[in-house]
Amino acid sequence: MTQDAPSFGFDTLQIHAGARPDPATGARQVPIYQTTAYVFRDAEHAAALFNLQEVGYIYSRLTNPTVAALQERVAVLEGGAGAVCCSSGHAAQIMALFPLMAPGCNVVVSTRLYGGSITQFSQTIKRFGWSAKFVDTDDLAAVEAAIDDDTRAVFCESIANPGGYITDIDALAKIADKAGLPLIVDNTSATPYLCRPIEHGATLVVHSMTKFLTGNGTVTGGVVVDSGNFDWSASDKFPSLSAPEPAYHGLKFHETFGPLAFTFHGIAVGLRDLGMTLNPQAAHYTLMGIETLSLRMARHVENAEKIASWLEGHAAVEGVTYAGLESSPYKERASRICPKGAGGLFTVALKGGYDACVKFVDSLEIFSHVANLGDTRSLVIHSASTTHRQLTEEQQIAAGAAPNVVRISIGIEDADDLIADLDQALNKASA
Numbered sequence: 441m442t443q444d445a446p447s448f449g450f451d452t453l454q455i456h457a458g459a460r461p462d463p464a465t466g467a468r469q470v471p472i473y474q475t476t477a478y479v480f481r482d483a484e485h486a487a488a489l490f491n492l493q494e495v496g497y498i499y500s501r502l503t504n505p506t507v508a509a510l511q512e513r514v515a516v517l518e519g520g521a522g523a524v525c526c527s528s529g530h531a532a533q534i535m536a537l538f539p540l541m542a543p544g545c546n547v548v549v550s551t552r553l554y555g556g557s558i559t560q561f562s563q564t565i566k567r568f569g570w571s572a573k574f575v576d577t578d579d580l581a582a583v584e585a586a587i588d589d590d591t592r593a594v595f596c597e598s599i600a601n602p603g604g605y606i607t608d609i610d611a612l613a614k615i616a617d618k619a620g621l622p623l624i625v626d627n628t629s630a631t632p633y634l635c636r637p638i639e640h641g642a643t644l645v646v647h648s649m650t651k652f653l654t655g656n657g658t659v660t661g662g663v664v665v666d667s668g669n670f671d672w673s674a675s676d677k678f679p680s681l682s683a684p685e686p687a688y689h690g691l692k693f694h695e696t697f698g699p700l701a702f703t704f705h706g707i708a709v710g711l712r713d714l715g716m717t718l719n720p721q722a723a724h725y726t727l728m729g730i731e732t733l734s735l736r737m738a739r740h741v742e743n744a745e746k747i748a749s750w751l752e753g754h755a756a757v758e759g760v761t762y763a764g765l766e767s768s769p770y771k772e773r774a775s776r777i778c779p780k781g782a783g784g785l786f787t788v789a790l791k792g793g794y795d796a797c798v799k800f801v802d803s804l805e806i807f808s809h810v811a812n813l814g815d816t817r818s819l820v821i822h823s824a825s826t827t828h829r830q831l832t833e834e835q836q837i838a839a840g841a842a843p844n845v846v847r848i849s850i851g852i853e854d855a856d857d858l859i860a861d862l863d864q865a866l867n868k869a870s871a
């Protein structure tokens with residue numbers, strides 16, 4: 441089943457897209473092609489592959505059949521033209537920016553991001569001569585004002601980590617479009633089951649597949665999906681895609697590959713030279729995880745709605761930021777951007793402050809205190825003392841990770857058991 445079959449429903453595509461019985465053996469499940477290299481038919485075949493005149497397998501840093509099945513599946517679920525898998529979500533973010541940026545260029549990014557992304561954008565990308573301009577994406581005038589001649593992309597998260605904030609993707613896409621720039625949306629917390637950013641105008645979608653897509657805490661992986669909708673040749677801002685590529689005898693990616701230009705560049709230049717490749721074993725786990733994505737996400741949402749409203753009424757709780765709650769300022773936006781629910785991730789602020797948060801996470805029994813989210817298991821983390829530790833208090837507050845805030849990733853266990861666990865831990869924390 442390929443992208444030519446868009447009439448199938450999500451539940452069918454999450455199982456079948458990208459997968460076909462193995463041509464050599466008939467194996468029904470996608471085999472793990474644990475191989476580094478592929479035998480060329482003859483020297484002419486090898487030359488055609490190396491010149492990008494024929495698509496095929498050369499070496500697993502570039503392409504691998506198990507990884508290719510996953511790329512096709514995620515591209516189909518996101519409604520994109522193509523996708524490139526990478527070794528982690530952070531690798532995917534570099535792979536998304538790499539063809540767009542050059543020394544001196546900047547990306548306009550939301551202040552509400554996963555803590556690791558804030559560090560990657562505010563510190564590490566400077567080593568490449570790139571920079572990030574952080575803006576509150578609810579202030580659309582500020583987003584427009586931040587864009588300058590050196591801006592090459594706008595970046596946000598759909599449901600922003602650590603939860604409770606929904607980005608108005610349509611409004612940002614309009615601004616990016618007017619400026620002739622691609623909008624990149626990190627769709628990790630929502631997954632394509634809850635939100636399809638391309639339908640709201642996103643050019644590229646990135647994921648940490650480590651989270652809900654794999655869904656069971658077994659791998660690190662990432663992916664960049666290209667909508668295929670952006671005209672890379674409309675300006676001279678994206679020469680990696682529109683101008684001749686010296687390493688391929690002057691081939692122009694956009695002219696040659698059209699809507700697949702970004703995907704081909706990601707494989708033929710990005711993976712070839714940056715080497716942030718996903719391994720076939722990890723791709724297999726993620727393919728298995730995606731088979732049940734819709735079932736899991738529906739349960740994550742059902743549990744999160746129940747638990748967030750219970751927490752809101754607890755005496756030790758100051759507030760709950762879950763966009764699915766009636767009290768959330770993002771309730772209306774959530775119903776437009778992610779109509780099937782606001783995800784499984786939110787934060788809870790405790791009246792007892794930093795100390796109560798530490799006691800709370802130490803007292804939980806079913807919930808695990810880990811630096812992860814989007815697992816079948818319920819997880820919790822005190823962001824200010826862990827993932828957001830490197831940030832200033834001002835950055836922590838802007839990112840929704842103030843010292844009195846705990847991030848909760850609701851799993852798919854029995855909601856009543858989770859509530860009982862939260863109750864006993866909250867009572868200990870406030871004693």
Ligand SMILES: *Cc1c(COP(=O)(O)O)cnc(C)c1O
Nearest residue numbers: 528529530554601628648650661
């Ligand atoms: C975890 C996460 C990342 C980074 O992904 P890794 O797979 O850990 O590299 C990026 N964005 C979001 C929203 C995340 O939750």
